[in-house]
Amino acid sequence: MAKTASKSLWAKEGRDLIRGSAAGLIFGTPLLYTMEMWWHGLTFSSARMVLLLAAVLLINTVICLFLGFRARYDLLSAAMEAVESVALAFIIAVSILFLIGEIDFGSSLAEILGKCLTQAVVISLGIAIANAKFPCDDDEEQSNQKSKESSKQDSKQEPASSLEARSPEQAQLLADLKDVGAGLAGATLFAFNVAPTEEVIKIASRLDSIQLGLLFIAEIGICYIILFASGFWQREVHTPDSQFQKPWAETLLCSAFSFAVAGVLIGLVGYHEQVGTWDAWIRSTIVLGLPAVTGGAAGRLAL
Structure with missing residues (x-):
């Protein structure tokens, strides 16, 4: 005991x-x-x-x-x-x-x-x-109870025909699209402040391949920590048997969209003369991935 x-x-x-x-x-x-x-x-x-x-x-x-x-x-x-x-x-x-x-x-x-x-x-x-900002375990039961009560009220307000027409797959797709949208917004907000700066180029140019690989792995790990290990993200899963709703899949999906945002921002507002090659662009994208992934995960928490 x-x-x-x-x-x-x-x-x-x-x-x-x-x-x-x-x-x-x-x-x-x-x-x-x-x-x-x-x-x-x-x-x-x-x-x-x-x-x-x-x-x-x-x-x-x-x-x-x-x-x-x-x-x-x-x-x-x-x-x-x-x-x-x-x-x-x-x-x-x-x-x-x-x-x-x-x-x-x-x-x-x-x-x-x-x-x-x-x-x-x-x-x-x-x-x-x-x-x-994010209630601890002692408050989790109370928070979950409030969430359930809120869901019940929302269900009562929603027309019965709408509830009947929406399958679990459709409800999950809608929830996933909201998550993606929030993640893209968060990644853009965090990364846009950093993308035009000289720091990205400075960091990307001094890291070797091993260091870039470690940074890339750390960024995915940070995404998992924020979304799942911390217990911040409380969400309703409509299709629990789907592999796409597993923590590893959600982490990779959030990371992928965040890296995509980082890559686009490097191309749009980064130092064009210094990211003219694919190698420089990839290196800069990985470097910018840290604020992008952090913002992408934080954006999902806002829902």
């Missing part, structure tokens, strides 16, 4: 951290592609970094006291959660900056701390408000 309770506790802890990471990525991804943020971190003295860290912890403590990514509301728990939020944000910043080649094993500790701390500020705020 004790082992079962311990496993359940660790499982819940893991879900909380995954949910916080997903929210942090949604909020912080655009800034991870900003050169000014990279360079600004290099100008920080040790004292300034300590002051920034203290300010971030204080702000996160206040936010976690009322929101947070767990259902805790006392001061001590909020302070502990704020520390976790900043630490998790720092890990995310290190991971992404390493994937895009902004830091590497040859980077000095001061460079890593400066660059990642500035990025961790916004990411940590996203983590801290995860519970407000």
